[in-house]
Amino acid sequence: xxxxxxxxxxxxTLAAYLKDRLPHRRTDALLRLAxxxxxxxxxxxxxxxxxxxHLPRSASLESKTRVMARVFHDLQLTSQxxxxxxxxxxxxxxxxxxxxxTTWHYxxxxxxxxxxxxxxxxxxxxxxxxxxxxxxxSSGAARILLVAQLLKVLxxxxxxxxxxDREFVGKQWCVWLRWKGIKRCFRIKENTRIDDLLxxxxxxxxxxxxxxxxxxxxxxxxxxxxxxxxxxxxxDRVIVASDLSVLDTLFTYKKTTTVNRD
Numbered sequence: 001x002x003x004x005x006x007x008x009x010x011x012x013t014l015a016a017y018l019k020d021r022l023p024h025r026r027t028d029a030l031l032r033l034a035x036x037x038x039x040x041x042x043x044x045x046x047x048x049x050x051x052x053x054h055l056p057r058s059a060s061l062e063s064k065t066r067v068m069a070r071v072f073h074d075l076q077l078t079s080q081x082x083x084x085x086x087x088x089x090x091x092x093x094x095x096x097x098x099x100x101x102t103t104w105h106y107x108x109x110x111x112x113x114x115x116x117x118x119x120x121x122x123x124x125x126x127x128x129x130x131x132x133x134x135x136x137x138s139s140g141a142a143r144i145l146l147v148a149q150l151l152k153v154l155x156x157x158x159x160x161x162x163x164x165d166r167e168f169v170g171k172q173w174c175v176w177l178r179w180k181g182i183k184r185c186f187r188i189k190e191n192t193r194i195d196d197l198l199x200x201x202x203x204x205x206x207x208x209x210x211x212x213x214x215x216x217x218x219x220x221x222x223x224x225x226x227x228x229x230x231x232x233x234x235x236d237r238v239i240v241a242s243d244l245s246v247l248d249t250l251f252t253y254k255k256t257t258t259v260n261r262d
Contacts, residue, residue, distance in 0.1 A: 011035045011056065021085045029075055036071050079128055083153055086127060090118060094160035096252070098124045099146075099168050101138060114138045116146050119163070127154075140173035147177070156181045161244065161252055174221035178243075184225070185242035185252045192239070194218045194227055199239050206231045213246045 014034035019027055039054035040046065052064035059067075096119040104111045112132040117124040128150050132138055147162075161183040169186055177184050190200040195218050203212050208231045217224040218241075225241040228249045232238060242249040 010038055014038065018085060021088070022081055025075065025081075029071075032067065032071050033075060036068060039068075079149075083127060083150075086125065087153060091120075093158075095119075095154075095158055096160050097150075097162045099143065099162065099164040100124070101132075101167070110135070112136070114142055114146055116150055137167045140170040140176075143168060143173050144176050147180075147182070151180065159183070161185050161242070163253060169221060171222040174223055174225075178223045183243040185240065185244060185249060187253060188220065188227075188239050188241050190237065190239070192220065192241075194220055194241075199227075199229075200237075203229045206237065208233050208235065211246075211250060213249075 011031060011034040014037065015027070015031040018030040018034060019025070022030065035055050035057075036051060039051040042054040043050040045051065048065050048068040049061065052061055052068050055064045055067065057064055057067070098117050098119050100115050100117070102113050102115060104113060112135050113129050114132055115126050115129045117126040128146060130142060130146050132142065159182050162177065163185045164187075166187045166189050169188055169192070174184065174186075188199060190198070192199045194202060194214065202214075206212060206229060211228060211230045213229070214227040218227045220227060220241045225243060226246060226249055227239065227241050228246055229237065229239050230250065238253075240249050240253045242252070244252060
């Protein structure tokens with residue numbers, strides 16, 4: 001069996017699944033989408049011309065590239081469509097969620113995107129996102145709205161923990177997550193108040209590779225959290241606040257430095 005025929009069989013299988021999850025979409029459009037999705041996996045790229053090289057069609061590269069452009073333009077997939085396709089494929093049990101922010105370009109226009117995804121092995125699979133109407137950090141309200149949208153289809157009991165970096169902090173946001181029953185694991189800034197002291201003023205004699213923690217839970221961003229501090233071999237202080245134990249806090253946060261979010 002030729003590579004092209006094998007690719008078409010895989011595309012047919014994927015298209016059948018997409019039709020089952022998105023019955024309101026045209027079958028021929030979903031088949032083209034399946035071919036493109038498999039092409040993305042093979043190309044390991046989001047560039048149309050690179051993906052087009054892997055489309056199982058006997059056509060010119062220019063023709064395949066035009067197909068690429070039409071697929072996403074014609075389908076107009078919504079974030080709900082993406083969730084309908086991905087959620088049944090997630091493993092059973094509790095999931096580790098990760099919040100991040102990334103910049104993509106639509107032509108020459110930069111898009112500042114707030115993303116919420118699930119950690120699976122060495123990657124984070126985006127589940128839901130919001131294009132922010134501005135550059136720079138997101139607001140607590142924007143984060144709350146994004147998490148609330150995902151909670152409608154993925155209840156808090158399925159969330160093992162939510163991991164986020166230093167820009168995703170704030171009292172309103174942290175208190176709301178606690179109220180929703182979502183465990184947090186956030187790196188915090190040096191100017192964060194831990195009880196009555198600034199984080200930068202604590203554990204100043206820390207040695208590279210050493211790990212310390214506040215003896216009891218500390219008051220951080222309006223809630224009680226476990227605070228763990230370590231010093232990287234490069235001399236960077238990493239301060240993490242979470243609802244987990246000391247060992248689980250560092251192990252969990254380390255996932256954000258080892259996964260590929262692209």
